[in-house]
Amino acid sequence: MNRVIQPAPVRKSVVVRAPRERAFEVFTAGIGRWWPKTHHIGAAEMQTQVIEPRLGGRWFERDIDGTECEIGKVLVWDPPEVLVLAWQLTPDWKFDPTLVTEVEVRFVSETPITTRVELEHRNLERLGDRAEALRQQIDSPNGWGALLDLYARATGG
Amino acid sequence: MANANLAFAALSDPTRRGVFERLQSGESSVGDLARGLPVSRAAVSQHLKVLKEAGLVVDRAEGTRRVYRIDPHGLGSLRAWLDRFWGLALQAYADQVERTEGEQ
Numbered sequence: 001m002n003r004v005i006q007p008a009p010v011r012k013s014v015v016v017r018a019p020r021e022r023a024f025e026v027f028t029a030g031i032g033r034w035w036p037k038t039h040h041i042g043a044a045e046m047q048t049q050v051i052e053p054r055l056g057g058r059w060f061e062r063d064i065d066g067t068e069c070e071i072g073k074v075l076v077w078d079p080p081e082v083l084v085l086a087w088q089l090t091p092d093w094k095f096d097p098t099l100v101t102e103v104e105v106r107f108v109s110e111t112p113i114t115t116r117v118e119l120e121h122r123n124l125e126r127l128g129d130r131a132e133a134l135r136q137q138i139d140s141p142n143g144w145g146a147l148l149d150l151y152a153r154a155t156g157g
Numbered sequence: 158m159a160n161a162n163l164a165f166a167a168l169s170d171p172t173r174r175g176v177f178e179r180l181q182s183g184e185s186s187v188g189d190l191a192r193g194l195p196v197s198r199a200a201v202s203q204h205l206k207v208l209k210e211a212g213l214v215v216d217r218a219e220g221t222r223r224v225y226r227i228d229p230h231g232l233g234s235l236r237a238w239l240d241r242f243w244g245l246a247l248q249a250y251a252d253q254v255e256r257t258e259g260e261q
Contacts, residue, residue, distance in 0.1 A: 007236045014247040016254040026254045034253035036246055117250070119243055124236055 009122035016115050020107040023115040024080035027105060028053060035061075041069040041095065051085070053077065059085055070095040075102065082106050087121065101126055167211035172196055173204040177213060177227070184226035186219070 016023050026034070032048030040046035044063035049071075051059045057074040072095075076084035085103040090096050101123040108116045168174050172194070179190055187205065191198040205225055208214045215228045 010236060010240045010243055012240070012243045012247050014251045016251045018254045018258050022258070023254060026257055027250060030253060030257070034246075034250045036249055039242065039246075117247065119247060121239055121243060124239070 007124045009120050009124065011118070011120050013116055013118040015110060016117060017113060018115060019113060020109050020115040021080040023117060024083070024107050027107075027117070028079075028083060041071065041089065042067050051083075053079075070097075072100075072103075076104075080107050090127065099126060164211045164213055167207050167213060170204070170207075172200070173207060176201060176204045177208055180214060180225060180227045184224045186222045186224045188222065190225070 016026075018026070028051045031051055035046075035049045037046050040061055040063070042061060042063040042065075044065040044067060046061050047064045049059075049061045051057060051074060053074075055074055055077045057077065058070065059072045059074065060068050060070050062068050070088065072086040072088040074083070075086050076082055083105045085105070087101045087103050088095055088097060088099050090099060101121065104120045104122070106118045108118065110116050168177060175194060176190055179185065179193060187198055187202050190205075191201045194201060196204075205214060205216070209216060209225075213228060214225050216223045216225045
């Protein structure tokens with residue numbers, strides 16, 4: 001009865017034209033410059049996003065009004081090969097310190113000037129565990145149903 | 158993404174989640190599901206209807222009864238949302254690498 005529903009991890013990869021040191025740097029230090037600004041947590045517009053470059057470092061967004069909103073933290077910091085982040089956002093896009101889903105990003109050299117970046121977002125069943133807590137928010141007009149609609153539009157879905 | 162919303166709403170009911178989790182071990186009829194749960198057959202039917210509407214389960218006729226199973230695509234409506242998000246994000250990242258390499 002205690003079976004856990006396990007959706008398959010989300011896996012994505014992209015080849016970028018840069019050596020992996022550079023690819024790793026843009027992904028981490030430069031995250032504020034590529035993260036889609038449409039996808040933010042705070043009420044205000046996102047100014048930037050930060051991954052602190054160390055084990056246990058914070059991963060957060062900073063909004064134009066100065067507010068900082070937690071997204072998660074660094075679980076593995078092993079440049080330029082691998083980065084594992086804890087994604088601690090519930091499906092309604094809110095930080096929950098008790099929720100940990102993992103985003104692993106691997107940087108694999110394909111040629112001296114190209115890198116394959118492989119991303120895996122796993123433990124998605126833990127998001128499902130939050131369903132009960134979400135009921136109230138789902139029922140409200142500003143709940144995550146509304147956010148998901150925004151999402152779908154932003155991502156062309 | 159109305160589907161993801163429905164899916165989470167559907168799974169927010171503990172009994173319904175129980176029905177859904179039972180289907181993890183394989184497809185099952187309403188009667189079989191009801192036997193293993195402390196709720197009536199009619200209640201199980203109702204839960205299955207909601208799960209089906211949320212795209213989480215599919216059913217088929219087998220003689221005079223209906224058997225249900227988890228829709229492997231339906232469970233992932235949230236997953237699909239993340240899948241699309243990461244696709245978008247990684248492309249934006251690749252574009253950024255391209256831009257910064259051009260500057261060097």
